[in-house]
Amino acid sequence: MSDCIFCKIFAGEIPAKEVARTDDVLVFRDLNPQAPHHLLVIPKRHATDLGDFVAAARAEEVGDLFAAASRAGRAASPSGYRIVVNEGVDAGQTVFHLHLHVLAGRNLDWPPG
Ligand code: AMP
DSSP: OTTOHHHHHHHTSSOOOEEEEOSSEEEEEOSSOSSSEEEEEEESSOOSSHHHHHHHOOHHHHHHHHHHHHHHHHHHOTTOEEEEOOOSGGGTOOSOSOOEEEEESSOOOSSOO
8 A cells, every 4th residue: 555654664665673574474673662572563564453465365365364473473582472462442452554563672561542
């Protein structure tokens, strides 16, 4: 999508601190980290949120996204990490291209705020 910031990051049109990349998934560092390790995992295919993504995705596509997040989390911290997906205004979603947050490197409170 032409005016989507994460589509532009995937395409390399906006700089980002990339951690891992495949043809379909990109892992990069969050600009405003909420933990010592705060990564974002995005699919190449634009979808506004998780609901829209899974409505059109093959199971393999969903699996690849979570596999990338899991690998990134374990690499960041073998002692634990958290995957967060915000969908919609109530959850605080601010960028409307599906992204998985991977947070690690500190004790993560539960329940989250
Ligand atoms: P959410 O509130 O779940 O939509 O999360 C959006 C996340 O994207 C926030 O944690 C932002 O800090 C992050 N973010 C926004 N723009 C950029 C960017 N250009 N590079 C890296 N992270 C970004």
